[in-house]
Amino acid sequence: MARKNAFYxxxxxxxxxxxxxxxxxxxxxxxxxQIGKVYAGRNGIIGALREELIDTSRESKxxxxxxxxxxxxxxxxxxYKLKSIEENRAxxxxxxxxxxAHNIGYFFYNGGGDSADTCLxxxxxxxxxxxxxxxxxxxKTVDNDLPLTDNCPGFGxxxxxxxxxxxxxxxxxxxxxxxxTKVFILEAMGRHAGWIAAAGGLAAEQEGDAPHIILFPExxxxxxxxxxxxxxxxxxxxxxxxVASEGAQYRDGTFLxxxxxxxxxxxxxxxxxxxxxxxxxxxxxxxKYHWAVADYLQRAARHIASATDVEQAYAVGKAAVEFxxxxxxxxxxxxxxxxxxxxxxxxxxxPLAKVAxxxxxxxxxxxxxxxxxxxxxxxxxxxxxxxxxxYPPYKGGMPQYVKLKNExxxxxxxxxxxx
Amino acid sequence: MARKNAFYxxxxxxxxxxxxxxxxxxxxxxxxxQIGKVYAGRNGIIGALREELIDTSRESKxxxxxxxxxxxxxxxxxxYKLKSIEENRAxxxxxxxxxxAHNIGYFFYNGGGDSADTCLxxxxxxxxxxxxxxxxxxxKTVDNDLPLTDNCPGFGxxxxxxxxxxxxxxxxxxxxxxxxTKVFILEAMGRHAGWIAAAGGLAAEQEGDAPHIILFPExxxxxxxxxxxxxxxxxxxxxxxxVASEGAQYRDGTFLxxxxxxxxxxxxxxxxxxxxxxxxxxxxxxxKYHWAVADYLQRAARHIASATDVEQAYAVGKAAVEFxxxxxxxxxxxxxxxxxxxxxxxxxxxPLAKVAxxxxxxxxxxxxxxxxxxxxxxxxxxxxxxxxxxYPPYKGGMPQYVKLKNExxxxxxxxxxxx
Numbered sequence: 083m084a085r086k087n088a089f090y091x092x093x094x095x096x097x098x099x100x101x102x103x104x105x106x107x108x109x110x111x112x113x114x115x116q117i118g119k120v121y122a123g124r125n126g127i128i129g130a131l132r133e134e135l136i137d138t139s140r141e142s143k144x145x146x147x148x149x150x151x152x153x154x155x156x157x158x159x160x161x162y163k164l165k166s167i168e169e170n171r172a173x174x175x176x177x178x179x180x181x182x183a184h185n186i187g188y189f190f191y192n193g194g195g196d197s198a199d200t201c202l203x204x205x206x207x208x209x210x211x212x213x214x215x216x217x218x219x220x221x222k223t224v225d226n227d228l229p230l231t232d233n234c235p236g237f238g239x240x241x242x243x244x245x246x247x248x249x250x251x252x253x254x255x256x257x258x259x260x261x262x263t264k265v266f267i268l269e270a271m272g273r274h275a276g277w278i279a280a281a282g283g284l285a286a287e288q289e290g291d292a293p294h295i296i297l298f299p300e301x302x303x304x305x306x307x308x309x310x311x312x313x314x315x316x317x318x319x320x321x322x323x324x325v326a327s328e329g330a331q332y333r334d335g336t337f338l339x340x341x342x343x344x345x346x347x348x349x350x351x352x353x354x355x356x357x358x359x360x361x362x363x364x365x366x367x368x369x370k371y372h373w374a375v376a377d378y379l380q381r382a383a384r385h386i387a388s389a390t391d392v393e394q395a396y397a398v399g400k401a402a403v404e405f406x407x408x409x410x411x412x413x414x415x416x417x418x419x420x421x422x423x424x425x426x427x428x429x430x431x432x433p434l435a436k437v438a439x440x441x442x443x444x445x446x447x448x449x450x451x452x453x454x455x456x457x458x459x460x461x462x463x464x465x466x467x468x469x470x471x472x473y474p475p476y477k478g479g480m481p482q483y484v485k486l487k488n489e490x491x492x493x494x495x496x497x498x499x500x501x
Numbered sequence: 502m503a504r505k506n507a508f509y510x511x512x513x514x515x516x517x518x519x520x521x522x523x524x525x526x527x528x529x530x531x532x533x534x535q536i537g538k539v540y541a542g543r544n545g546i547i548g549a550l551r552e553e554l555i556d557t558s559r560e561s562k563x564x565x566x567x568x569x570x571x572x573x574x575x576x577x578x579x580x581y582k583l584k585s586i587e588e589n590r591a592x593x594x595x596x597x598x599x600x601x602a603h604n605i606g607y608f609f610y611n612g613g614g615d616s617a618d619t620c621l622x623x624x625x626x627x628x629x630x631x632x633x634x635x636x637x638x639x640x641k642t643v644d645n646d647l648p649l650t651d652n653c654p655g656f657g658x659x660x661x662x663x664x665x666x667x668x669x670x671x672x673x674x675x676x677x678x679x680x681x682t683k684v685f686i687l688e689a690m691g692r693h694a695g696w697i698a699a700a701g702g703l704a705a706e707q708e709g710d711a712p713h714i715i716l717f718p719e720x721x722x723x724x725x726x727x728x729x730x731x732x733x734x735x736x737x738x739x740x741x742x743x744v745a746s747e748g749a750q751y752r753d754g755t756f757l758x759x760x761x762x763x764x765x766x767x768x769x770x771x772x773x774x775x776x777x778x779x780x781x782x783x784x785x786x787x788x789k790y791h792w793a794v795a796d797y798l799q800r801a802a803r804h805i806a807s808a809t810d811v812e813q814a815y816a817v818g819k820a821a822v823e824f825x826x827x828x829x830x831x832x833x834x835x836x837x838x839x840x841x842x843x844x845x846x847x848x849x850x851x852p853l854a855k856v857a858x859x860x861x862x863x864x865x866x867x868x869x870x871x872x873x874x875x876x877x878x879x880x881x882x883x884x885x886x887x888x889x890x891x892y893p894p895y896k897g898g899m900p901q902y903v904k905l906k907n908e909x910x911x912x913x914x915x916x917x918x919x920x
Contacts, residue, residue, distance in 0.1 A: 096676050098669075125679040153669050155676035162680055242898055250517075250572050250801035253902065257515050257574035260544040261581055266797065284899065354776065356794075375775075377793035378685065382669035386804055388898060468898035479661055479807060479887035480703065483672065 086187025093193030097236030106399025238391030389470025505606025512612030516655030525818025657810030808889025
């Protein structure tokens with residue numbers, strides 16, 4: 083088989099461990115003789131369209147190894163969804179032009195559900211436009227909403243961050259509630275699925291521990307029931323800790339805090355559930371409140387990443403290369419949970435056609451009957467994903483994250499492409 | 502000298518390391534023969550007034566040692582400021598009644614500026630009301646605004662959290678800015694002094710690194726200058742990261758986000774500077790923004806505490822007991838920075854009369870001429886305070902923080918006191 087280069091791109095919101103997947107891809111590709119260089123898209127798929135390809139072979143072994151402990155997207159990521167071939171054939175023709183010019187035969191796309199859809203379209207370029215390329219999707223999303231994989235790399239670390247932050251903040255509130263804050267609200271990410279907010283539930287060790295209320299997008303928000311629960315909790319415990327998903331919504335699908343703006347994928351841009359809830363509590367109950375919105379802090383928090391998550395992120399990157407080298411196409415390495423009582427996992431293979439554009443919500447049996455907390459089944463699922471600490475190296479009190487050289491491959495095409 | 506018991510109380514907002522001071526007090530007291538038991542106030546000074554004294558001698562050696570790595574206030578804290586003796590003599594008489602009933606001759610008060618004032622009044626009870634008691638103030642405040650000590654225990658850890666969070670979130674924004682968020686705002690605590698926001702500046706390694714703008718309470722906010730700086734930064738770097746103190750204010754002293762409510766000390770309760778700034782940016786410049794409000798997460802984040810801070814917090818607790826045992830009164834153990842080029846510190850002694858009700862602001866030479874960042878002098882001051890990591894033990898992916906038994910000493914007084 084002729085030696086072909088590989089294209090790798092990061093897509094959508096970045097995570098604490100997406101670079102660990104990049105590390106897995108590059109280290110595995112360097113070890114496979116039939117794969118030439120790995121070119122990374124500068125700012126994701128846009129880099130392919132613009133012919134802005136980062137030559138990862140210019141990076142030292144140590145720099146690539148350091149990606150494993152570096153958060154964010156080392157090559158840049160983007161929110162840019164390719165339309166269908168019928169709608170925008172020019173984009174696909176441009177991709178082929180760039181791939182051909184740089185002898186690219188492998189396409190590794192590291193992203194969530196929208197990216198899986200793009201990856202699927204690329205995997206079909208051989209049939210649709212006659213350019214042979216193997217496309218492998220590498221799962222990544224803090225939202226944990228991809229199907230056919232037990233969990234998504236990126237989620238375990240944000241889950242650990244939210245669980246620890248909830249426990250720490252709850253202890254703070256508990257020590258002050260006699261004369262100060264009685265209601266504390268932590269807003270967690272998760273546009274449509276409540277996985278991240280659910281992880282806040284891991285802060286509790288026993289019945290009655292904080293968080294006392296979790297608000298999931300999957301459960302229609304009922305203001306009166308919520309306020310009654312807050313009031314009962316404060317009267318019983320002296321304080322009430324709430325973890326609210328940014329996707330918390332009313333029965334009619336209106337988000338509690340819809341900022342009214344939309345991102346490039348057409349999703350509503352959220353933020354501000356916590357202050358909205360705080361205002362409700364204050365108006366109806368008069369309790370002193372505080373609220374926190376962790377926003378990007380939660381998905382960038384490599385300093386407290388889950389070791390399990392880091393290992394899995396690396397493993398799916400490595401497996402993607404191995405699947406490609408073995409001739410596979412249109413698949414996604416998936417994390418498969420072992421059947422035993424003790425947590426174990428391995429890498430399986432999921433067909434991309436069944437991954438793209440499917441969102442995995444929290445199952446109803448992961449949420450307590452009253453809709454305000456997680457069940458033991460949810461705990462059994464979530465707890466292993468946050469296990470282990472994987473601290474980055476520190477210097478002078480600060481984590482040492484790598485900054486790559488990111489040298490671009492010389493252009494071969496005269497034509498520019500406007501993105 | 503007759504053996505006397507000690508009273509210890511936590512006051513005001515808790516921190517990641519106030520329990521390390523408690524640990525220092527209790528371990529040192531256990532080693533001093535002239536000090537009997539250490540009784541901790543349940544919920545701070547209120548516990549003394551209500552005769553709710555926690556018997557720390559009921560806690561195991563291991564439990565007390567674990568306080569060193571446990572955030573929040575293990576005995577409960579409160580926001581409750583004693584009035585002057587002239588205004589509320591009954592409170593002081595009650596204190597004496599409780600102290601006498603429980604043979605208390607040492608008073609250790611672990612708090613900030615307001616608490617130093619209370620501690621000073623207690624130190625004068627011998628003169629004013631004829632009850633002999635030695636009162637030592639143990640410095641604690643994330644705000645770092647106490648005078649006569651180089652820094653305040655609690656600050657180094659929140660500084661480390663903000664510096665790391667700023668670096669991590671800035672990397673996230675940098676990787677996405679081509680198609681997504683261009684302006685990110687992190688709101689940090691610090692009511693009147695900009696120390697915590699300043700620590701965000703440690704995220705930068707070289708000129709031009711994030712954060713690009715820091716907003717200090719010490720520098721009057723000028724909306725036009727701010728927006729121009731944001732715009733220039735986005736045009737130059739592609740994105741702009743801002744760390745804003747909750748105390749950021751206009752020239753006339755109006756806070757950018759005054760929620761209009763006040764706490765028990767009469768201070769305005771703040772929160773919401775970040776969304777306020779985000780709205781300004783959106784309205785004037787139209788850039789896509791994200792914002793985070795770390796709130797209690799920052800001061801409770803024991804998982805990423807500064808080892809230097811933990812050591813100093815322990816040391817001031819231990820020193821307080823040693824000063825008391827040596828017969829001192831009305832003082833505060835202070836952290837004294839060594840003169841050498843390499844950072845060193847020792848414990849000195851500051852007279853309480855000069856500590857109470859004085860706020861230490863950021864010196865002007867710590868802030869760049871344009872008012873938007875920190876100077877090398879600030880960096881020299883701040884950097885040593887975040888040095889070293891002091892990770893708590895983990896089990897199943899979660900930090901193991903101790904929960905004390907907190908058994909109350911049997912009451913000796915019939916009279917109740919309403920607080």
